[in-house]
Amino acid sequence: MNNINHFFPKNKQFWLYHGSLLAVMTVAQLILFILVEQYFLLNTVIQVAWLPLYTISVLIYRYYYKTRSWQRFSMSKIIPLTLVISLVLAIMMSLFTLAIICPFFWTEFLGAEVLAKENRTLIGRLAAFIFYNSVISLLFISIWAFIYIAVTTSRQVKESEIKSLRLENSLKEAKLASLTNQLNPHFLFNSLNNIRFMIYENAAHADEMITAFSEILRYSLTSSKQDKVGIEEELSIIDRYIDIVRLQLGDKLDFQLHFSSSCQQCLIPPMALQILVENAIKHGIENSKTKARLSVNIINKDEVLLIEVCNPVASSVSMPIQGTGTGLKNIKQRLNLLYGELAQLSVTPLENNFTATLTIPMEKSL
Incomplete structure (x- = not known):
């Protein structure tokens, strides 16, 4: 249960921004499919399958970023690490997408007429699909990851500044209290000394x-x-x-x-x-x-x-x-x-x- 809480963000703002991004991407893709006028249904199904896979991929990246404390890494280390993880996730997305569409769109996607028209072999067609979709997915996952890193880092800096200010104020209040308390013995000694002399006089x-x-x-x-x-x-x-x-x-x-x-x-x-x-x-x-x-x-x-x-x-x-x-x-x-x-x-x-x-x-x- 604890791992699930780490994996799925509870922050409503996170889902608002992520959902808005997916909506914009979906609308842009549908407009492109309509303009191309080829394989509209196939491309639409690929897009529908791609969206949840993309969401799961970025959440996987976020999960490891938070649980493995990658925020402590320097940029020279976090950039190549992000690109490698994004590439692995992108390839996995392409393979899952391929597994989803093949049973339903074999003829439209890998049929003999399609292969002959594009002058490709079955392996070549599969390799081209995996390569193209992996590049696109890599681009979107890494962009999402770097935006997430920037937002998270900025938030951590602000939180660190707030903690530092709170600590500074606490130390300031403690020091003021200490300095003020120094006055009491100083004043007490002088006044009691004056009273002591006056008692006898x-x-x-x-x-x-x-x-x-x-x-x-x-x-x-x-x-x-x-x-x-x-x-x-x-x-x-x-x-x-x-x-x-x-x-x-x-x-x-x-x-x-x-x-x-x-x-x-x-x-x-x-x-x-x-x-x-x-x-x-x-x-x-x-x-x-x-x-x-x-x-x-x-x-x-x-x-x-x-x-x-x-x-x-x-x-x-x-x-x-x-x-x-x-x-x-x-x-x-x-x-x-x-x-x-x-x-x-x-x-x-x-x-x-x-x-x-x-x-x-x-x-x-x-």
Whole structure:
């Protein structure tokens, strides 16, 4: 039963195309027989016998092509193999056709008058019939086979491309999830460290920090399942993070946010802006001995979302170098996965200032 399923295609489109081909060939042959006006009945019977034999022959070729995995062969091997198989099938078709018509059309086909008229012997007449019909059958079988190879190969290439894209997307999603999960330990360590110091200094402030931290942690865990979030949602978590930092640093932090109204409902990678702010506080504000300004500017420039995070850096502190640091490296990797060359993260270290600029395509939530 399994072999039968392999032999007869279940695809309706296959039978539609094959049936259309047989119909066109039949009509063309009948028109030719009518024009010749000789042996019309004989030629019609030969054509009727030839059609199912032709169908069986091409199905035999298809069966071996699929079950013997001929699609793995190179063209230099599949072409001669196809021609040889087609020739064998064509000869078999001619012999079967001959066996079918001889009992019914012996006089019209191999009678003494026909042989005398064509000046041929019986063997010569049979050989000519087998040769002529084998050549015609070889031509049609090989044309069918090469069309089948081309269609099958094209379909396999498309399926391979689809599988490759699916695999690429799966790997991309897995890598994005891995990169997003890297943010949680990084953020967790810094925040818990801040709370630890505050517990001994001011228990009330520590309680507020824990409340704010729980909200941030919930957002961090939830957003790790998404590749993009709304920028207003990200800003609300940054406000909670700044609340934690202010409880620790007091008036030392001067946080300034400039947010263009045209950027509302824009999407950004989760925790990306928060990491930039955290990086600015860790490497800039915390090391400053006086009140320091941390400014975040978010604008829409030529349908591109431009985010700048600027903080002062004490001259005695070495500034982060572009491409170093877990936070900046993580953001760059996620930008590459999500946007390719359309997004970038650049840093500008000056003498007493450090600016991180995040540029991504403008994209709004529905």
